[in-house]
Amino acid sequence: MADLIGRQNNVGFTYYGNKLRASRKLLHASLGTGARNEWNPMLVEECKHVMKLLVDHPEHWMSHVKSHVASLVLRFTYGRKLSEDYVRMAEEINFDTGMALQPGWIVDSLPFLKYLPTWLPGMHFKRWALTARSRFERCTQEPYTATRLAVLNGTAPPSFVARHLTSMVNCLSPFEEQVLMHTAGSVYGAATDTTSAFLMSFILLMVVFQDIQEKAHAELVNLVGHHRLPTVDDQASLPYIEALIKEIHRFNPVINLVPHSPMEEDEYEGYRIPRKSWIMCNVWSMTHDPEIYQDAEVFNPDRHLSGTVKDPRQFTFGFGRRSCPGVHFANAETFMFITHALLLFKISPATNVNEAETHPPLSYTSTFTSQPTPFDCLFELRDPILKEFLCV
Numbered sequence: 001m002a003d004l005i006g007r008q009n010n011v012g013f014t015y016y017g018n019k020l021r022a023s024r025k026l027l028h029a030s031l032g033t034g035a036r037n038e039w040n041p042m043l044v045e046e047c048k049h050v051m052k053l054l055v056d057h058p059e060h061w062m063s064h065v066k067s068h069v070a071s072l073v074l075r076f077t078y079g080r081k082l083s084e085d086y087v088r089m090a091e092e093i094n095f096d097t098g099m100a101l102q103p104g105w106i107v108d109s110l111p112f113l114k115y116l117p118t119w120l121p122g123m124h125f126k127r128w129a130l131t132a133r134s135r136f137e138r139c140t141q142e143p144y145t146a147t148r149l150a151v152l153n154g155t156a157p158p159s160f161v162a163r164h165l166t167s168m169v170n171c172l173s174p175f176e177e178q179v180l181m182h183t184a185g186s187v188y189g190a191a192t193d194t195t196s197a198f199l200m201s202f203i204l205l206m207v208v209f210q211d212i213q214e215k216a217h218a219e220l221v222n223l224v225g226h227h228r229l230p231t232v233d234d235q236a237s238l239p240y241i242e243a244l245i246k247e248i249h250r251f252n253p254v255i256n257l258v259p260h261s262p263m264e265e266d267e268y269e270g271y272r273i274p275r276k277s278w279i280m281c282n283v284w285s286m287t288h289d290p291e292i293y294q295d296a297e298v299f300n301p302d303r304h305l306s307g308t309v310k311d312p313r314q315f316t317f318g319f320g321r322r323s324c325p326g327v328h329f330a331n332a333e334t335f336m337f338i339t340h341a342l343l344l345f346k347i348s349p350a351t352n353v354n355e356a357e358t359h360p361p362l363s364y365t366s367t368f369t370s371q372p373t374p375f376d377c378l379f380e381l382r383d384p385i386l387k388e389f390l391c392v
């Protein structure tokens with residue numbers, strides 16, 4: 001089903017080979033620590049922007065967080081903000097991908113069905129796939145073409161596409177151009193749901209564990225005081241916040257089941273594993289393994305302070321040559337958001353009509369990217385002086 005809706009061109013669904021190697025090379029060049037100076041300024045700006053929105057309209061905190069991630073990712077990829085229409089379509093594409101990944105599509109068990117005519121009864125899956133595919137193609141081609149034009153006109157702001165087009169524009173083969181366009185088109189789907197699920201999980205956990213929030217806030221104030229905002233260079237000096245970030249990853253991994261697929265038939269303890277079958281790596285079970293993490297069901301950042309416990313990000317960003325190429329970018333972005341939010345706000349449970357606190361349940365969806373189930377909370381500005389630092 002994922003193939004039918006056109007996802008074989010998406011990095012996450014591409015089988016290992018020349019195309020994937022070319023995609024990952026582009027991604028590593030732009031997302032690795034070597035490129036930090038290129039993306040750090042936009043990360044700082046976008047972070048200040050979302051904090052300002054949270055100060056001005058805290059009641060819309062959920063939509064601010066989601067738009068912040070979408071805006072940052074699109075700026076990184078194409079160098080500019082895209083229309084509401086594009087963001088809506090990109091969200092539909094994320095939804096389509098999630099739908100196609102659901103088990104139970106008959107064509108996944110009987111692949112020959114994809115060759116039958118669309119008008120036959122029972123072929124509604126093919127009709128849906130055609131619409132989803134054209135949406136995906138439009139969403140991949142339009143922003144790429146606009147950025148390409150801006151590069152040729154010399155008006156393109158820094159971005160993933162601009163960086164690679166500028167360095168290759170005179171010697172780009174059709175294959176390389178297709179790879180660049182599809183790689184760029186894959187970033188939104190891979191980066192937005194994952195990053196915003198992580199940030200939502202942070203907010204939920206801070207609402208539920210107020211004492212941990214206060215401890216993290218105290219460490220931050222101790223380092224940066226009230227005279228500046230945190231920067232990525234503060235990371236090494238904030239061990240408790242680093243431990244908190246690890247624990248958020250461990251407690252509820254953003255992707256609990258990571259699918260990998262063998263290129264050749266294999267065998268494991270007597271079980272035949274056919275080529276191209278889907279092996280679901282159970283990340284949740286790894287981050288809750290009592291032999292690695294004592295009292296694994298308890299949310300406790302302290303467990304990471306000794307530095308002897310395995311960093312759960314070794315599981316939560318995937319494995320081997322398919323592991324997440326956005327890991328450094330994601331770590332920097334989540335660190336920036338979390339430290340800014342902790343310094344500026346007290347995040348507390350919402351109150352009901354009787355002014356009593358309503359404590360949200362610690363529950364998450366069982367979708368591909370695991371999100372907290374919808375909850376409400378309050379963002380209260382801790383110190384009005386800090387607002388002055390938010391002017392972009």
Ligand code: HEM
Nearest residue numbers: 011012190191194195198254317318319322323324326330
């Ligand atoms: C908290 C945030 C994030 C988490 C938890 C996360 C996690 C993951 C995981 C588990 C995978 C699958 C790895 C595997 O198959 O072994 C993956 C793949 C991927 N991620 Fe991330 N990710 C995050 C953010 C990002 C960001 C910010 C970007 C880009 C800007 C990104 C780009 C990608 C891409 C392109 C792939 C596909 C790699 C491939 O199939 O070879 N991710 N991510």
